[in-house]
Amino acid sequence: MDGVRDSNGTQLTDGDSVTLIKDLKVKGTSTTLKRGTLVKNIRLTDDPAEIECNAEKVKGLVLKTAFLKKA
Numbered sequence: 001m002d003g004v005r006d007s008n009g010t011q012l013t014d015g016d017s018v019t020l021i022k023d024l025k026v027k028g029t030s031t032t033l034k035r036g037t038l039v040k041n042i043r044l045t046d047d048p049a050e051i052e053c054n055a056e057k058v059k060g061l062v063l064k065t066a067f068l069k070k071a
Contacts (some may be wrong), residue, residue: 003048004044004048004051004065004066005048005065006018006065006068006069006070007021007065007066007067007068007069008069008070010069010070012042012044012045012051012065012068012070014040014042014043014044015038015041015066016023016041016042016062016070016071017038017040017041017042017070017071018038018042018051018053018068018069018070018071019036019037019038019039019068019070019071020033020034020035020036020037020067020068020071021035021038021067021068021069022035022067023035024059024063025053026061028059031057031058033055033058037055037056038071039053039054039055039063039068040053041053041054045062047064048065049064049065050063050064050065051063051064051065
């Protein structure tokens, strides 16, 4: 699973913390994750363009790495 990178090209690993660079609507809920939200303890997936995480209000979230930067 080499090559999981954030929007700036920084290497991401399991357990990293990332920050959202854009407001994201969460599908299936009325929740919007705001720009600047810190997401801790990410998990890498088989897809290098996606990570799994738990945000404040939403558990089991999958986020695109294009909308993240390493904290």
